[in-house]
Amino acid sequence: MPSAPARVANVPVNQIREITQAAWAVPDSIVLSIGEPAFPVARHVLEAGMAALDRDDTNYTPNAGIGPVRAAFASRFASLAGVDEDPSRIFVVAGAQQGLHLALSTLIGEGDEVLVPDPGYPTFTMTVGLLGGRPVPYPLVPDHGFQPRIEDLQGLVTPRTRVLMLNSPSNPLGSVFSHDLTRALVQFAHRNDLWIISDECYEAFTYDVPHVSPARFDAGGPEAVAEATEARVITSLTLSKTYGLTGLRIGALVVPPGMEAVLSNVMEATVSCVSAASQYAGLAALTGPQDYVRTALDHYRANRDEATAVLDRLGIDYLDARGAFYLWADLRHATGGDVRGWTRSFLAGHGVALAPGTAFGSMGEGWVRIALCGRTADLVEGLSRLPAPPRRP
Incomplete structure (x- = not known):
């Protein structure tokens, strides 16, 4: 069999999938390792998708998506991010991951560098490497609240640096960037x-703090900075988390002026277009009743509070989650410098799956990501099995 090129062979294993698939093979395990919303999809969304199939709306759509869906994404972006974008600059994509691949495909060449957060979502690094680029981690450290520092970023810039990846609210951290x-x-x-x-996959889920989109400060934004002589921000949105549509694979890229033609060509060369039925379901989600979003937000907030109460009782430190639906907890007292191995042992011995911090970069060693999106009883029971640190004298 021919060998795969190095850029394919060197794509790292996704440790989130690794531990989750191991958990699915363990009867009655409590799976806190994956961000899968637990609520049924709203009925009007399902009916819109089924109606598209019933009328045999199964043909190609334009590369960038159906006009009403693009307009609905633009309207939501204006409402939540405060940025008015022409629907012609909205590209409907097969979920945020395909959007990431599409955006990076247009921006980087062989050997170009991309600044990625560490800890950060693993497919940032995976996708850059798969496209022949070089992911350059920028450190997010406990002493700075796992927030980016400009001085760290500046020290990593070289003539090959092309892209800065940002993620707020953060997966895995639950942190949210301030306005400043x-x-x-x-x-x-x-x-x-x-x-x-x-x-901005989790823009709908913040707790007592606002979500601030970088596009607000880009050229054309309502608070454009003086340095922004031309637009340079590409925003990735998805309906996967907001409306629980993880399997329908529908999201959007909001792109600067001038990128439309090249993005359309790259879209044609990857997936051509998103399923029409998924697009009509997405349209119903964006324009119909928003009860699902409100219910989910309340559930995630309540689960965060229940989870932190358990960790407080055990004396386990964690990062205060201000957004998304994850809790970032410090298990360095138990993991012995190998959190990936420890999560496998903890699953085998206690029946609970947690995502190891090293799934998100080397800075995550000793930490775990806890998904807050499932049943409250399972969450509380699973976390109650965690080992408490030694008592401080």
Whole structure:
């Protein structure tokens, strides 16, 4: 059999999938390792998708998506991010992951560098490497609340640096960028002639703090920084988490002016277009009743509070989750410098699956990501089995 090229062979294993698939093979295990919303999809969304199939709306759509769906994404972006975008710059994509691949395909060449958060979602690194680029981790450290520092980023920029990846609210951290930090990050990118890809998959889920989109500070945004002489922010949105449509694979890219033609060509060369039925289901989600989103937000907040109460009782430290539906917890007292191996042992011995922090980069050693999106009783029971740290004298 011919060998795979190095850029394919070197794509790392996704440790989230690794532990989750192991958990699915263990009867009665409590799976807290994967971010799968637990609520049934709203009926009006299902009916819109089924209606498209009933009328045999199964043909190709335009590369960038059906006009009403693009307009609905633009309307949501204006409402939540405060940024007005023409629907012609909205590309409907097969979920945020395909959107990430599409955006990076247009921005980087062989050997180009992309600044990725560490800890950060693993497919940031995986996709850059698969496209022949070089992922360059920027550290997010406990002493700084796992927030980016401009001085760290500046020290990593080289002549090959092309893109800064941002993710707020963060998967895996649950952290949320402030207004001032977001503005400073956009200024940094423009000063260094970088593109920004802003992953905003969890923009609907923040707790007592606002979501701030970097596009607000880009050229054409309502608070454009002086450095922004042309738009450089690409925003990635998805309906997977917001409406529980993880399997329908529908999201959107919001792109700067001038990228439309090349993105259409790259879209044609990858998936051509998103399923029409998924697009009509997405349209119903975006434009119909929003009860699902409100119910999910309340559930995730309540689960966060229940989970932190358990960790507080055990004396386990964690990062205060201000967004998304994950809790980032410190198990360094138990993991012995190998959190990946420890999560496998913990699953085998206690029947609970947690995502190892090293799934998200080397800075995650000793930490675990806890998904807050499932049943409250399972969450509380699973976390109650965690080992408490030694008592402090």
